[in-house]
Amino acid sequence: MVSEGHPRYASLMLRNKLVEGYERGITSAHGLIAHGRGEAFDYLLGEQTSESARKATKVACAHLLTARFPVLSVNGNTATLVPDEIAELHAITGIPVEINLFHPSAQRIKRIADHLHAYGVANVLTGFDFIKLAHIASDRASVDKNGIFKADVVFVPLEDGDRAQALTELGKTVLTVDLNPLSRTAVASTVTIVDEVTRALKDLVSFAKHFESDGHQDELNLLKASFDNLENLKASYAIMQKQLRSLAR
Numbered sequence: 001m002v003s004e005g006h007p008r009y010a011s012l013m014l015r016n017k018l019v020e021g022y023e024r025g026i027t028s029a030h031g032l033i034a035h036g037r038g039e040a041f042d043y044l045l046g047e048q049t050s051e052s053a054r055k056a057t058k059v060a061c062a063h064l065l066t067a068r069f070p071v072l073s074v075n076g077n078t079a080t081l082v083p084d085e086i087a088e089l090h091a092i093t094g095i096p097v098e099i100n101l102f103h104p105s106a107q108r109i110k111r112i113a114d115h116l117h118a119y120g121v122a123n124v125l126t127g128f129d130f131i132k133l134a135h136i137a138s139d140r141a142s143v144d145k146n147g148i149f150k151a152d153v154v155f156v157p158l159e160d161g162d163r164a165q166a167l168t169e170l171g172k173t174v175l176t177v178d179l180n181p182l183s184r185t186a187v188a189s190t191v192t193i194v195d196e197v198t199r200a201l202k203d204l205v206s207f208a209k210h211f212e213s214d215g216h217q218d219e220l221n222l223l224k225a226s227f228d229n230l231e232n233l234k235a236s237y238a239i240m241q242k243q244l245r246s247l248a249r
């Protein structure tokens with residue numbers, strides 16, 4: 001039992017959640033390793049949400065609320081870490097949720113779909129009616145014909161670089177959450193939220209609640225138009241450099 005006063009308390013709780021997800025067959029073993037890569041970057045961010053991350057979250061929200069057909073892509077880690085927030089976002093915006101796994105199996109897809117249904121996500125696309133995207137070597141080349149394939153805006157937290165690039169090349173607006181501002185996903189996406197996914201999704205749900213009512217159209221359009229993803233990534237990178245300098249002292 002870890003006490004709440006432990007300096008890594010929040011981080012250790014996330015690890016417990018993921019291990020539980022793994023034992024339930026929702027998260028893959030590779031997902032646990034990918035989370036470790038994220039943790040290292042979060043350490044350098046001081047394990048807190050930066051101003052630049054919050055700005056990116058607001059802009060991502062603007063894209064989601066003004067999209068013609070947005071889709072949220074969920075993998076084993078996001079399903080395990082943020083099921084409540086996925087359900088809330090789904091309830092507020094009506095966004096369809098598509099399960100898309102780097103290491104897919106019919107069994108794991110069903111487990112994730114059941115898990116999301118239990119949290120109240122009504123519209124879960126399983127990618128069984130799929131189409132293959134070009135230039136992707138992994139199994140993640142498959143996207144649902146009625147989901148990501150049709151979408152103008154895709155929200156793909158914790159994505160891999162090949163797919164993020166392929167989706168951008170298809171002309172889609174790609175929104176992501178990735179603690180590594182140097183990853184191919186972070187650089188290829190239209191809007192990258194450099195934040196831990198549980199913090200980012202909480203903020204995103206708050207923004208969605210605030211902006212969902214009528215009357216924010218001009219503000220949402222302005223948010224989208226004035227955002228520069230690479231500049232925003234540089235701000236996260238600068239925080240990490242500063243943190244490294246202070247650790248080295």
Ligand code: ATP
Pocket residue numbers: 034035036037038039041158159160161162177178179180182183184185186195196197198
């Ligand atoms: P790319 O292919 O985009 O260059 P990658 O191969 O490093 O990146 P993966 O290992 O496929 O990416 O995915 C893990 C990514 O997700 C990492 O960049 C990691 O920083 C990020 N990540 C992992 N866990 C979290 C988390 N809980 N919150 C936010 N980001 C996370």
